[in-house]
Amino acid sequence: MGWWLAAAAWAAEPESAAADPAAAGDVAPETAPPAWRRSVGGHGSEVLRIRWYDSPDSLQDRVADPILEAELAESVLDYVEVVNRINLAGGSQAVTLSLQLDAVTLLSNAYKLDGALVQERDLLQPELSSFSPNALISLEKVSLEARPGPARVVVGDGYVALGRGLALNVVKNTDIDIDTSLLGLQGTVQLGDWELLAAGGLTNPQQVALENPNFSLAANDGHAVSALRVARYALGPANLSAHGALFQLADQTGLSPSHYSAPLSAASAGGAVELMGVGGFDVYLEGDGFFYQDPDIPVKQGYAVYSSITTWRGPLSILVEGKRYKDTERINVASFTGGRYEFTAGPTLEYERVITEDSAAAVNSNNIYGGRAKVDVTLPGATLTVPSLALGVFRDEETAASGGLHFNQTPETILHPVAGFQWTGGPTHILANAGYRQDIRDSDYGSDRLEHLDVAFATPILGHELELAINSSAFQWGKNLAGQVASAQHDFVDLSGSITASILEPLALVLYSDYSSNPLVTSEGNLAEDFYGAVELQFRPWPSGVIKAFYGAYRAGIRCAGGQCRNLPGFDGARVTFDSTF
Amino acid sequence: MSLLRSFAALLVLVIAPLAWAAVAPDFTLRDINSKSVSLSELRKNNKIVLVNFWATWCNPCQVEMPHLQALHAELGSQGLAVVGIATDDARSSSMVKPLVYSKKLSYPVLLDTQSSVVSLYNPNKVLPFTVLINSAGEMVYSHSGYNAGDEVELRTKVLAALGTP
Numbered sequence: 001m002g003w004w005l006a007a008a009a010w011a012a013e014p015e016s017a018a019a020d021p022a023a024a025g026d027v028a029p030e031t032a033p034p035a036w037r038r039s040v041g042g043h044g045s046e047v048l049r050i051r052w053y054d055s056p057d058s059l060q061d062r063v064a065d066p067i068l069e070a071e072l073a074e075s076v077l078d079y080v081e082v083v084n085r086i087n088l089a090g091g092s093q094a095v096t097l098s099l100q101l102d103a104v105t106l107l108s109n110a111y112k113l114d115g116a117l118v119q120e121r122d123l124l125q126p127e128l129s130s131f132s133p134n135a136l137i138s139l140e141k142v143s144l145e146a147r148p149g150p151a152r153v154v155v156g157d158g159y160v161a162l163g164r165g166l167a168l169n170v171v172k173n174t175d176i177d178i179d180t181s182l183l184g185l186q187g188t189v190q191l192g193d194w195e196l197l198a199a200g201g202l203t204n205p206q207q208v209a210l211e212n213p214n215f216s217l218a219a220n221d222g223h224a225v226s227a228l229r230v231a232r233y234a235l236g237p238a239n240l241s242a243h244g245a246l247f248q249l250a251d252q253t254g255l256s257p258s259h260y261s262a263p264l265s266a267a268s269a270g271g272a273v274e275l276m277g278v279g280g281f282d283v284y285l286e287g288d289g290f291f292y293q294d295p296d297i298p299v300k301q302g303y304a305v306y307s308s309i310t311t312w313r314g315p316l317s318i319l320v321e322g323k324r325y326k327d328t329e330r331i332n333v334a335s336f337t338g339g340r341y342e343f344t345a346g347p348t349l350e351y352e353r354v355i356t357e358d359s360a361a362a363v364n365s366n367n368i369y370g371g372r373a374k375v376d377v378t379l380p381g382a383t384l385t386v387p388s389l390a391l392g393v394f395r396d397e398e399t400a401a402s403g404g405l406h407f408n409q410t411p412e413t414i415l416h417p418v419a420g421f422q423w424t425g426g427p428t429h430i431l432a433n434a435g436y437r438q439d440i441r442d443s444d445y446g447s448d449r450l451e452h453l454d455v456a457f458a459t460p461i462l463g464h465e466l467e468l469a470i471n472s473s474a475f476q477w478g479k480n481l482a483g484q485v486a487s488a489q490h491d492f493v494d495l496s497g498s499i500t501a502s503i504l505e506p507l508a509l510v511l512y513s514d515y516s517s518n519p520l521v522t523s524e525g526n527l528a529e530d531f532y533g534a535v536e537l538q539f540r541p542w543p544s545g546v547i548k549a550f551y552g553a554y555r556a557g558i559r560c561a562g563g564q565c566r567n568l569p570g571f572d573g574a575r576v577t578f579d580s581t582f
Numbered sequence: 583m584s585l586l587r588s589f590a591a592l593l594v595l596v597i598a599p600l601a602w603a604a605v606a607p608d609f610t611l612r613d614i615n616s617k618s619v620s621l622s623e624l625r626k627n628n629k630i631v632l633v634n635f636w637a638t639w640c641n642p643c644q645v646e647m648p649h650l651q652a653l654h655a656e657l658g659s660q661g662l663a664v665v666g667i668a669t670d671d672a673r674s675s676s677m678v679k680p681l682v683y684s685k686k687l688s689y690p691v692l693l694d695t696q697s698s699v700v701s702l703y704n705p706n707k708v709l710p711f712t713v714l715i716n717s718a719g720e721m722v723y724s725h726s727g728y729n730a731g732d733e734v735e736l737r738t739k740v741l742a743a744l745g746t747p
Binding site: 039040041042043045047085087089091092093094096098100141143145147150152154158159160161162163164165166169171172173174175190210233234239274276277282284308310312317318319321345346347348352353374376377378383384386388422424425427429431456458460465502505508543544545546579581 | 671
């Protein structure tokens with residue numbers, strides 16, 4: 001690691017010394033590099049995480065909480081986890097070879113009992129071999145990309161999405177620590193106004209998590225996916241496209257051909273029409289059909305329709321979206337691998353910052369329709385002031401009885417207005433959103449209700465930047481009968497906040513606090529049962545590098561991004577992180 | 583001996599990217615009006631290019647945008663091409679154009695719905711992420727995140743790359 005730190009610092013040095021006009025007191029023209037350096041080259045990034053997990057003191061307490069016990073893989077003792085990710089890319093402007101090397105090590109993960117060495121947590125599942133039970137080094141992604149003229153060809157790990165992601169959406173979702181690629185072959189070619197995309201490969205989810213605890217790492221499941229898309233752009237004001245994807249789920253991990261002896265598991269096919277600027281409107285309409293053959297999927301067909309209309313009228317910017325999804329999540333459930341990815345993820349139209357255990361069911365519903373309208377108003381002035389108003393209305397007809405994630409047994413109507421305000425462009429900025437969501441049940445089952453507010457505010461004080469971020473929500477349950485543990489359905493309040501003070505550039509101090517009275521949250525506070533606190537020191541040695549030292553705890557919780565939701569564990573302990581590009 | 587070889591290999595791995603210039607890989611994406619735009623086109627006439635990766639859900643990205651627009655307005659005619667790359671995946675790409683309009687951005691904004699360009703430049707998808715590419719096609723400056731005042735340093739770097747006092 002020291003090598004990389006030193007190398008990154010060395011890489012930054014010439015730039016800051018020679019090309020930083022502020023340091024030189026003048027602006028110096030850029031010095032042209034020698035010709036040999038212009039044709040080929042490389043760059044990369046380095047990410048390091050060192051996490052010390054502070055386990056609760058009492059074994060008895062842990063055993064008494066089966067949810068927490070399962071979440072943390074029955075760990076009792078403190079341990080240290082080191083994760084290192086190196087990305088390198090090299091080549092010319094037309095050809096790039098990229099690789100990602102991941103490494104994880106667990107330290108203090110063993111003890112002796114009756115003379116026998118016991119590994120407290122299993123970092124690896126038995127089918128995943130490594131030189132040590134407490135370490136894994138993985139060449140996670142490799143790709144060779146060539147861009148000859150109007151074409152782009154990728155051999156190795158690539159990403160592909162069709163339409164608005166309804167038919168296929170295998171892309172990076174690092175916001176929730178998911179990075180699944182297709183390991184295979186992918187090509188795109190533009191011929192005039194025509195564009196053709198073809199891709200085929202095996203799913204390659206990242207094995208080593210960057211931001212979450214690593215344990216029970218499994219071999220890749222390698223589902224086979226192929227995709228085709230043909231698009232015709234600029235046909236008058238219209239863009240037309242047709243696309244399809246084939247899925248063959250592997251029933252075992254690994255890459256043996258015998259895993260793919262079963263018939264095709266599923267297929268999706270559809271098309272989209274896009275009209276640009278017709279009467280001052282942009283219109284997008286997509287329809288997709290889903291066809292299932294996998295015996296584990298209880299239905300044979302599904303469909304999805306999505307549409308958006310966008311227009312701009314003076315200071316108004318208006319977006320109206322509508323969706324109808326019926327049995328579109330079946331392939332995701334059938335291939336479910338610990339939430340590591342989803343094949344299909346269409347627009348949810350949800351405000352994903354405040355998804356709860358309850359509303360996650362609507363995100364993943366197999367029988368939902370509705371829409372959302374959002375209006376932004378750009379006010380005149382030197383700074384950029386944009387208030388906004390959004391209203392989402394959905395009808396979710398999936399219930400617990402039909403196999404969905406819902407806690408309720410009746411369909412529900414969802415109303416969700418959100419008001420926003422942004423003030424940016426000056427030394428002080430505010431970004432705020434507030435909303436009230438109701439999941440109104442049919443008959444007399446009442447409604448689940450959520451009030452939420454998030455605010456990001458920053459202003460200079462005495463020459464130092466001070467930033468405040470607050471997220472708060474209060475949730476009240478309706479009547480839920482679907483076998484849900486009644487004690488878990490207590491109304492709750494979630495609060496989280498942070499204060500960042502740029503005390504002495506390039507140093508910043510951050511104070512975090514979390515509070516949650518949600519009994520479904522599987523973590524425990526470090527300050528009190530429901531109360532978490534942490535402090536972090538950030539140091540930015542160069543513009544693309546940051547070192548952070550964190551001590552304290554934050555809570556577990558559900559987090560959604562990119563149409564996918566994950567139950568992320570909490571954290572209690574200390575960690576040092578380093579991120580940089582070079 | 584094998585240890586020595588491993589050490590030498592690691593050293594080569596470290597030194598190689600540093601000894602070479604950070605060549606900016608070419609890319610082609612559709613903009614918010616479905617027009618195909620490539621880096622090589624943006625670099626025509628010896629322009630330097632400021633590539634800014636962002637997403638509709640990213641708050642710091644939205645705080646940074648007015649400053650990039652100001653740079654574009656001030657230095658666009660002096661050889662600077664600012665381009666935004668929205669890293670929203672396909673499902674939220676409908677939200678990009680309304681945001682561009684409400685923020686009054688006049689520089690081109692491209693859609694990387696398949697993670698193809700972000701994988702090359704910013705594989706960990708840290709946002710916002712800004713790369714300055716000089717007229718020779720080399721990445722001469724990169725910056726992750728946004729804090730107040732970063733725009734001052736960015737402007738200085740752009741001026742240096744333009745050779746403008």
